[in-house]
Amino acid sequence: MINNLSVLLPEIFLTLSIFSILMIGVFIKDSFNLIFNLTSLILILTIAIIFNSPNNLEKIFLDSFMRDSFSNFFKILILISSLFVLNASKHFIIDNKLAKFEYPIIILLSILGMFFMVSSNDIILFYLGLELQSLSLYILAAIDRDNLRSSESGIKYFVLSALSSGLLLYGCSLLYGFTGSTNFDLIAEELTKENTGAIFAMVFILVGLAFKVSAVPFHMWTPDVYEGAPTSITSYFAVVPKVAGLAVLIKFMFIPFSNILAEWQTIIIFISIASMILGAIAAIGQKNIKRLLAYSSIGHIGYALAGVATGVISGYQSAIVYITIYVIMNIGAFSCLYLLKKDGEYKENISDLSGISKKQPILAFSFLIILFSLAGIPPLGGFFAKFYIFTSVLEQKMYTLAIIGLLTTVISAFYYLKIIKTIYFDDSLITYDTTKNKIAQLSILISCSILLTFFLYPSILNNLVDRLFIYQ
Amino acid sequence: MNFPILSTLIFLPLVSSFFIFLSKENRSNNSAIYISLFSSLATFILSLFIWYSLDTRSADFQFIEDKSWINDFIKFKLGVDGISILFIVLTAFITPICIISCINSVKIRVKEFLIAILVLETFMIGVFCSLDLVVFYLFFEAGLIPMFLIIGVWGGPRRVYSAFKFFLFTLLGSVLMLVAIIAIYWITGTTDVTEIYKIQIPKEYQNLLWLAFFSSFAVKMPMWPVHTWLPDAHVEAPTAGSVILAAILLKMAGYGFLRFSLPMFPIASEYFTPLIFTLSIIAIIYTSLVALMQEDMKKLIAYSSVAHMGYVTLGIFTFTKQGIEGSIFQMLSHGIISAALFLCVGVVYDRLHSRMISTYGGLVNYLPKYSFLFIVFALAGLGLPGTSGFLGEFLVLAGTFQKSYLISMLATFGVILGAAYMLWLTKRVIFGNTNNAEIKNLKDINNLEFLMLATLALLIIFFGFYPAPLIDTLNISVDNLIGNYELAIQKNEIN
Numbered sequence A: 001m002i003n004n005l006s007v008l009l010p011e012i013f014l015t016l017s018i019f020s021i022l023m024i025g026v027f028i029k030d031s032f033n034l035i036f037n038l039t040s041l042i043l044i045l046t047i048a049i050i051f052n053s054p055n056n057l058e059k060i061f062l063d064s065f066m067r068d069s070f071s072n073f074f075k076i077l078i079l080i081s082s083l084f085v086l087n088a089s090k091h092f093i094i095d096n097k098l099a100k101f102e103y104p105i106i107i108l109l110s111i112l113g114m115f116f117m118v119s120s121n122d123i124i125l126f127y128l129g130l131e132l133q134s135l136s137l138y139i140l141a142a143i144d145r146d147n148l149r150s151s152e153s154g155i156k157y158f159v160l161s162a163l164s165s166g167l168l169l170y171g172c173s174l175l176y177g178f179t180g181s182t183n184f185d186l187i188a189e190e191l192t193k194e195n196t197g198a199i200f201a202m203v204f205i206l207v208g209l210a211f212k213v214s215a216v217p218f219h220m221w222t223p224d225v226y227e228g229a230p231t232s233i234t235s236y237f238a239v240v241p242k243v244a245g246l247a248v249l250i251k252f253m254f255i256p257f258s259n260i261l262a263e264w265q266t267i268i269i270f271i272s273i274a275s276m277i278l279g280a281i282a283a284i285g286q287k288n289i290k291r292l293l294a295y296s297s298i299g300h301i302g303y304a305l306a307g308v309a310t311g312v313i314s315g316y317q318s319a320i321v322y323i324t325i326y327v328i329m330n331i332g333a334f335s336c337l338y339l340l341k342k343d344g345e346y347k348e349n350i351s352d353l354s355g356i357s358k359k360q361p362i363l364a365f366s367f368l369i370i371l372f373s374l375a376g377i378p379p380l381g382g383f384f385a386k387f388y389i390f391t392s393v394l395e396q397k398m399y400t401l402a403i404i405g406l407l408t409t410v411i412s413a414f415y416y417l418k419i420i421k422t423i424y425f426d427d428s429l430i431t432y433d434t435t436k437n438k439i440a441q442l443s444i445l446i447s448c449s450i451l452l453t454f455f456l457y458p459s460i461l462n463n464l465v466d467r468l469f470i471y472q
Numbered sequence B: 001m002n003f004p005i006l007s008t009l010i011f012l013p014l015v016s017s018f019f020i021f022l023s024k025e026n027r028s029n030n031s032a033i034y035i036s037l038f039s040s041l042a043t044f045i046l047s048l049f050i051w052y053s054l055d056t057r058s059a060d061f062q063f064i065e066d067k068s069w070i071n072d073f074i075k076f077k078l079g080v081d082g083i084s085i086l087f088i089v090l091t092a093f094i095t096p097i098c099i100i101s102c103i104n105s106v107k108i109r110v111k112e113f114l115i116a117i118l119v120l121e122t123f124m125i126g127v128f129c130s131l132d133l134v135v136f137y138l139f140f141e142a143g144l145i146p147m148f149l150i151i152g153v154w155g156g157p158r159r160v161y162s163a164f165k166f167f168l169f170t171l172l173g174s175v176l177m178l179v180a181i182i183a184i185y186w187i188t189g190t191t192d193v194t195e196i197y198k199i200q201i202p203k204e205y206q207n208l209l210w211l212a213f214f215s216s217f218a219v220k221m222p223m224w225p226v227h228t229w230l231p232d233a234h235v236e237a238p239t240a241g242s243v244i245l246a247a248i249l250l251k252m253a254g255y256g257f258l259r260f261s262l263p264m265f266p267i268a269s270e271y272f273t274p275l276i277f278t279l280s281i282i283a284i285i286y287t288s289l290v291a292l293m294q295e296d297m298k299k300l301i302a303y304s305s306v307a308h309m310g311y312v313t314l315g316i317f318t319f320t321k322q323g324i325e326g327s328i329f330q331m332l333s334h335g336i337i338s339a340a341l342f343l344c345v346g347v348v349y350d351r352l353h354s355r356m357i358s359t360y361g362g363l364v365n366y367l368p369k370y371s372f373l374f375i376v377f378a379l380a381g382l383g384l385p386g387t388s389g390f391l392g393e394f395l396v397l398a399g400t401f402q403k404s405y406l407i408s409m410l411a412t413f414g415v416i417l418g419a420a421y422m423l424w425l426t427k428r429v430i431f432g433n434t435n436n437a438e439i440k441n442l443k444d445i446n447n448l449e450f451l452m453l454a455t456l457a458l459l460i461i462f463f464g465f466y467p468a469p470l471i472d473t474l475n476i477s478v479d480n481l482i483g484n485y486e487l488a489i490q491k492n493e494i495n
Helices: A002-007 A009-027 A032-052 A069-088 A090-095 A102-119 A123-141 A148-179 A184-190 A196-212 A221-228 A231-254 A258-282 A289-309 A313-338 A361-375 A381-395 A399-424 A438-456 A460-469 B005-022 B030-053 B082-105 B110-129 B133-142 B144-154 B159-188 B193-198 B203-220 B229-236 B239-264 B266-271 B273-292 B297-316 B321-352 B368-381 B388-403 B405-429 B437-441 B447-465 B468-494
Strands: A058-060 A065-067 B062-067 B076-080
Touching (some): A002 A058, A009 A032, A009 A102, A032 A069, A065 A069, A065 A102, A069 A102, A069 A438, A102 A123, A102 A231, A196 A258, A221 A231, A231 A258, A231 A289, A231 A313, A258 A399, A289 A313, A289 A381, A313 A381, A361 A438, A381 A399, A381 B133, A399 B144, B005 B030, B005 B062, B005 B082, B005 B110, B030 B110, B076 B133, B076 B193, B082 B110, B082 B321, B082 B447, B110 B133, B133 B159, B133 B193, B144 B239, B159 B203, B193 B239, B203 B239, B203 B266, B229 B297, B239 B266, B266 B273, B266 B468, B273 B297, B297 B405, B321 B368, B321 B388, B368 B405, B388 B447
Antiparallel strands (some): A058 A065, B062 B076
8 A cells, every 4th residue: 555655656745735835825924935936846846756756657546547657757747847837937927916825826736637637547537637637727717817808718718628528528428338447448448449439439538638738629718818818827828738638638549549549540630730720820810929829839739639640659759759849949938928028017919029139139039049949940949849740640651641731830930930020120119128037038048958959969859758658 | 080070060150150149249340250250261271171182083972970860760961072062162162251241231230140141151061061861951941040030130121021932932842852851761761861872762752752852942943933032032132141042052952953853863853854954944044034124133143043043953954974064063153153243233232222223334434343343253144155154054055965956955045145134234234324423432342342252253264264173073973973873764764
């Protein structure tokens, strides 16, 4: 029993810490700063715990919870990205009067939910983790409760997400009904082409998951929520739940649905192509950076799904590499937004970027690197992400998917170029406040240096990801 | 050789651009210019050293560097042979000239401009050194970023439109090449060019792969009908940008045909020869006619570039020794001549801020030194015997005659048209009446400009009379290229 618990150590530690800092928050007044710093500490400690936990496969609690290199990798990715997202946005949170002590605690709760999602080997546990995550995210979307748009985005997200959770749960119950088990491994054995009912269940589950990663045609909430929520929340939405969502999606394809590859592959290919095309075209007309990044994230999820659509391990690996580089780019992009402050107000329109290259050359250059990388232009990191995806897509001889994917990169390059044009070619209009936000600058620096030097050792992520699927 | 001399050559400009980035910006911006000039000259000397130590009696790739990179089959592989070294030297030679030219013409953000030029040089040399398809693609595409900024930040009034058009056209052409590169990886199991030369790519794949590469090179070359980005980009780009674009970026496509399309897909290359011939002939005749009608000097030279590149594609796809050597020679000489012509336009543009032909006239009376050099370059541009422009065209036509009388006859028309637009341009700009009062107050070119242009003029005349250094360097490599091509065709016919 003690052995079992050691497998669960990160989750236990996280839960206990959340309860303790919640108590601190209740009893100490004006404790935002304290709790915020404690949260960062907890994140770092959890990273340390996971680093020290073994990577071998271990299943506990009647095989419903598993710890392996796959879940460890994603947990670390989730933790590191939340750490950066949270700390870079601290000034923003304080400036916008969002400094409630619940803020970091709810983020920790959503991380706990994601932990259970990526570690689950059972649909019940998976659903519980997903709901813990989703409920936390609803609150986060509406955290700026006096702001109409934030509340609106919270409600919108809640209603739509609840619907998708309902569909997902319906799929789970169908899956249980037709396979007689809730365990992923047992489902995988039962789930074959002949089991038509279970294939229905698969479709429902895919719909739910596609909603969580905001893939077309279940993307409707993304632009509104991204624009309405405060930037600090948007940056969290754009990065962390996407990672967890993709991890779970890959896990579902890899374990329970592994025998019905031909059935789900068509669906994923469709979702992937639709996301890539919509992400490329709908972003062109956007004027708000957050809204534009929402569409760009839809497109990026499309590319990651193209890797998943291959249905082979190398494809999943390329999707994981893609999402990792996507996280690095998005942390950088959102950190740039935290530096665009004018008279205490954060600017978020593309036209506000006009000519910042003249007054803030380093910020402009970093933005340039991140945007070219998002567009997938070599020799930046984003190119290698796309390169790996299309290498594995073409290995499966899916030429149409690859060609559509690459053509959409050209279309999407257009709107990234439009931002670069605003930054570099236009006249400067606004003089921004000098910023003391050192952590946002640091995360931009880290993100840019990774993207710039990625070409020196492009196999680094692949070597990490190679070890994720060693079992089975 | 153990010392990674090619990597040094590639990354020297990049490293020095980092130093420029750190250097303090003051009013005169001297330190940035000195660093960039020094590093680009060092690169040039290093490239000359590599040329000197290259064994031209061997067709093998030399100075090979082979480092593990993405995986065991996609390596960071560099190497040069007789063909690529000449393009590297050209690149390293043109860059310091661009830097000198920008002393007068670039007034704002000089530091950033120099960084962009040096970063671009790194990518351009990288293109010519790479012996791996992925490395090639990396450098080939990366060059878009600095060029986009050069056009967009320092360009003329319609710079945004031109920069976007340049970027999106080239990117669209290139993504298909990326698909083809990855497909080759899965067909042959490697992206190492020398390995692929040994493995014959199956016939059924060749046509599609050739077309994918063609889509990229045709846009970059540029061939008719996808040449429309070039005049726009040239007109709006600053002088140094136009020079690099005309002198080097366009040559990447011709080099790509020689290095990749021809040896990797010989059967497809033969199959598509009529297509290339048709497009080249249209480019030569049609764009020469268009050039005749231009009122903007830069546009005229841009269209003449398209026509000259038509000779290059024509020569490459004759698969004869004269044709291929002629195209390489034509590319090199066009690299110098077009660079010189754009610099000439830049010189008067800096003084009067107009590129319109009608603004000028009778320059010979007021700017004698300038006019003399301009006439030399214009005559070289039309291919006067005794200049390097003549030899390239002559060899290409000689190669074409062996293939088809009709094609070579049509191509010869282009020579006449070329003479027409170049001479007419000279007549209207250099001779004629001075209608514009401002011209009378113009100063002749200063010593720096004279030095820069005179070097180019001397080179044009030198290689016009004595092309042996270039031809000797390419000889064996071209023989080897044609030998392998003919072998592959024979094998195919036997099957």
